[in-house]
Amino acid sequence: MSHNSFGKNLIFTSFGESHGSVIGCVLDGFPPGMMITVDEIKKELIRRATGKSRHTSQRKEKDDVQIVSGVFEGKTTGHPIALLIENTDARSKDYSNIAEQFRPGHADYSYWHKYGIRDYRGGGRSSARETTVRVAAGALAKKWLKSHCGLEVSAWLSQLGSIELNRGDVHLRDSNPFFTGEVSRTKELELYMDQLRKSGDSVGARINAEAINVPKGLGEPVYGKLDAELALAMMSINASKGVEIGAGFESVSQAGSEHRDEIVGGEFLSNHAGGILAGVSTGQPITLSVAFKPTSSLRIPCRSENIHGQAVEVITTGRHDPCVGIRAVPIVEAMMALVLMDHVLRHRAQNN
Amino acid sequence: MSHNSFGKNLIFTSFGESHGSVIGCVLDGFPPGMMITVDEIKKELIRRATGKSRHTSQRKEKDDVQIVSGVFEGKTTGHPIALLIENTDARSKDYSNIAEQFRPGHADYSYWHKYGIRDYRGGGRSSARETTVRVAAGALAKKWLKSHCGLEVSAWLSQLGSIELNRGDVHLRDSNPFFTGEVSRTKELELYMDQLRKSGDSVGARINAEAINVPKGLGEPVYGKLDAELALAMMSINASKGVEIGAGFESVSQAGSEHRDEIVGGEFLSNHAGGILAGVSTGQPITLSVAFKPTSSLRIPCRSENIHGQAVEVITTGRHDPCVGIRAVPIVEAMMALVLMDHVLRHRAQNN
Amino acid sequence: MSHNSFGKNLIFTSFGESHGSVIGCVLDGFPPGMMITVDEIKKELIRRATGKSRHTSQRKEKDDVQIVSGVFEGKTTGHPIALLIENTDARSKDYSNIAEQFRPGHADYSYWHKYGIRDYRGGGRSSARETTVRVAAGALAKKWLKSHCGLEVSAWLSQLGSIELNRGDVHLRDSNPFFTGEVSRTKELELYMDQLRKSGDSVGARINAEAINVPKGLGEPVYGKLDAELALAMMSINASKGVEIGAGFESVSQAGSEHRDEIVGGEFLSNHAGGILAGVSTGQPITLSVAFKPTSSLRIPCRSENIHGQAVEVITTGRHDPCVGIRAVPIVEAMMALVLMDHVLRHRAQNN
């Protein structure tokens, strides 16, 4: 949780810019002895890949991941696992016109004022391309959690702009380009997106996520609470503006007698807590929800300034998602898996 | 962000249980040379103090804080500042009946399954009493930020149960027991709380907060983002269930052309970003919102189990807030100040 | 390993100055369920206590330790364990004459130039008094290690000035004021110290230490190596100037055929490695040696300057050890135990 790393016993570090030669990550502290193949990682990368449909970014990313360390004869060794993805589709020239502009809603303004220098090509370090390696590392965490305790993480689109979606059958979320379990509404979503694309505008998205078969006792009170670290992980995803655990903001207007989850016959009758009490998992499913703002890069012009303080009009003509949030589904899953796995390790350090 | 500490260059650690002899904290990495008195700290503690009105907890807490290290001849020395608050009102007997019960909505169940042992007196480590030292340490951070760059943090009640409140005049928020800037609505809130108290039930609250005069450039991309660390800090506060930055969940249904904050004449025309772009502050006010769940301890009975797996009926008869969220106002301010000050130090480490 | 904390899964933080009202520490991440009493901690504090003989400091320290959190009904709870020692013998007036002087060999000069402010009373934060709480926390770590895997830590005086001492019978090291296992040489050491005291001068000391019944596999390659973290811990003790693991500096002139420890019949034939290979424990005893410089405060005058850059003559007349290193024995043991216990927890996080 510093610069480009997070985690305590499972430490994830990423590096690389949108148009650099390589995007990569290091996953340190991973237990030895787990089988892992490049194909297992690619399976998750394909879920995230842009260009899978006309509803997400038009950019082709090959995402050929290499495991360059920490795996020997197909098994993790306990040493740092480095994953590299070479950039085969860097078209720097597309971005030269924005070298000195501050695009509203982007890192341009804040990075410039922080560092006094900025890799403006494709957003540089702030590009969503960085999330590729989160998803890659998440593939390992997911596999480990599944085999360690049956824990599974799922995320799905729960709102697209003003369209709210039910949970539906989350197992079907990969069957459509919207990651929705309400498969019957795919047509509706497609029409909505087509309209958006025509208008040159964009909308936000809400992603819900759930982890099942979570061991009881994960989370370190008081400042390493499981919900707090999940919130940090979710808010570290590009474009996220809000996080809820369990009932979230609805709990503000709930009565206490309604919110608290009663236990009868060894079972909780409800899960407003979202599987976490006082920062520690209860064994119930962990549920959370993340808000993503609308894509900032639009064909519709807007007013801004450049690094010299001069007024400019910003129009984006390149390849972009009309709703960047949809693609966040596998990223939310990956971040959730990484945080949960870190906490399994942390928990057994103290409470074996 | 591990167990009982948070922060990187300004590191806060707390210890102590509700009914232990002492609650305390250590604030490490604080710059030397700042004047600080016990009275300045007490001023903040009084804001938080329970028992200030009939609308919050009936428990009398004296909160006599001592500065036992890190301050010499009235000035910070650069060494760890330890603040201790002795417990003068510990009535352990009140809690003996719940020693083996899991009170719904409390730490009881999750702590027991994590540690196999539990200090059941007043919630032990999970008690809101721990937040006293956050507020104490926050007093130092607030003073430093004010003198360093004029930065000021304010929080206020923006929703009480179903009653939504406007920002009003935040300077008046300390004039009433609800921390509302809409002073004219105090009567309405009193009636609402009286009804709640009679019914034996409780509600949640939403607290909004704002920091002004924030230097540009605070925040460490990609995993030490300012909004991500604020989210962690807010979610570490007892009973919090959600966090928003800027437009938060509203940004889901916003159009991109609406959400993005245009710049004209060197000024942002709006602040949907909440003062943070790509995890780094822009100089605009930082705005956030936190959801607090309703108080879990109620006179209304509910079903649960005990540590032996036997069904029990839980009724709380002790002293409790009908809305625990109200009291969170100074805690939100303190946590926000501590995170922001840490980031000022972190920023100047890298980008002097 | 930042400011006033060290450790990763077992995190120790200390606070307090020589003449402040309280010296204390927080031990976080400690496993729940271990019985611990104040008397068990005091037993270690008495070993360290100054004033136990005329050969160490004349200052009376009562060292009445309180456990104020993290222990409930005699057992650790998994929450932060705070230990406080009130200062009952602070005589500030003794030190007023040195308020502006830089005493050679002390923190005075470097602290002043770092912070621009200095608590000059008794060395403030740099006082060896801070080590009291290391010893207190070490008592818990020692007990846990003993019960967890039979691991035991012992340190002893191996050199006093020019007098080299053999290991002797380490079980007898507490029977004499020099912590030597060569009990028969106590008289010789007493005479040496008496001469020193008369001359107003001081000498250094070498302390050797050993841990037995160490589990195989402790240590995190490459930057959390067990020997590296032990070195850090030892060099964090006041007045230490060098650390060796195993054969240490002797290994420079050893032949490779001599140094490497052969294995025959499942047993290592020697232990030049000091129980650690490539940063990871082998199960052999861990052996190390620490150099402590001579006490800097002497009756013999010396030349220095004050905070205004003016030449001053420094003479120390207060209560001081002629060899500060002797007292380091229980501190070395405590630091070794804390580091080893942290690594047991870290190891089981990754390699359960």
Added chain:
Amino acid sequence: MSHNSFGKNLIFTSFGESHGSVIGCVLDGFPPGMMITVDEIKKELIRRATGKSRHTSQRKEKDDVQIVSGVFEGKTTGHPIALLIENTDARSKDYSNIAEQFRPGHADYSYWHKYGIRDYRGGGRSSARETTVRVAAGALAKKWLKSHCGLEVSAWLSQLGSIELNRGDVHLRDSNPFFTGEVSRTKELELYMDQLRKSGDSVGARINAEAINVPKGLGEPVYGKLDAELALAMMSINASKGVEIGAGFESVSQAGSEHRDEIVGGEFLSNHAGGILAGVSTGQPITLSVAFKPTSSLRIPCRSENIHGQAVEVITTGRHDPCVGIRAVPIVEAMMALVLMDHVLRHRAQNN
């Protein structure tokens, strides 16, 4: 200081094994705006390169470093700097015979017992090849320190087996394969090494190092002391067995009146402290000394066991240094530079 990372505000992480496809590192928190070229890094790598003479390893390493992130248009951007070195000389077959053997003095035994799996090719993660990226990252730290405050780091061979060497002219240390400033003794060293090579045996080495133009005030009392973190850094280098600061172990037999460094006319008269008092730099040169054990891999057979507990005779026939310590000179410099730069950043965070 955890697994494969060290540093607080300047964080270094490495990954990769001896015979993996890539060795790499990530340097995070580096200030923006510094010019850096691949050639400047290579200059340091060449100093470390094995194969530069017959007195060090016969292995040819090309060490073609790539900067894949964190540098834009020749300047650091403030984002993580990843350096990759592809392995072009991996001959895995050389090592197949030792797949199940525990070579004495190597990581084989301890890694196996820690992880239950081991990349036996060339020592895997424990290979000195990992130090390549330390030297690469050190090149950036050296350049920054030089331009920031004129700070320069130098290391040299001070002892080769039983041959002690004076400091000589450290500027000439790169003119000979032994990194000695006593250039006139090169012949003597060559003869000594030739004899060693014939005998099939090896010796250890002592490396001394010095930093000049060190700002006053670096170091974080009490557990982030500058000398303590330097000790950790030195002990993290392969084969190191001891570290001294300033007078080191000699201070044990020094009189206090001799050891303490007097100040006259604003100047210290001596530097037994090694430039650090109470963990904080004084502005004097920082001096330290590191012991390296003799190379463990020898043609002389020795007794050990394999992973099945069976006795084996180990003979090493591959390419190896008769004194691995010589090559440590640029590594010691790199580690010293990385630690010092981290502390410059840490110091200005707190004490701008």
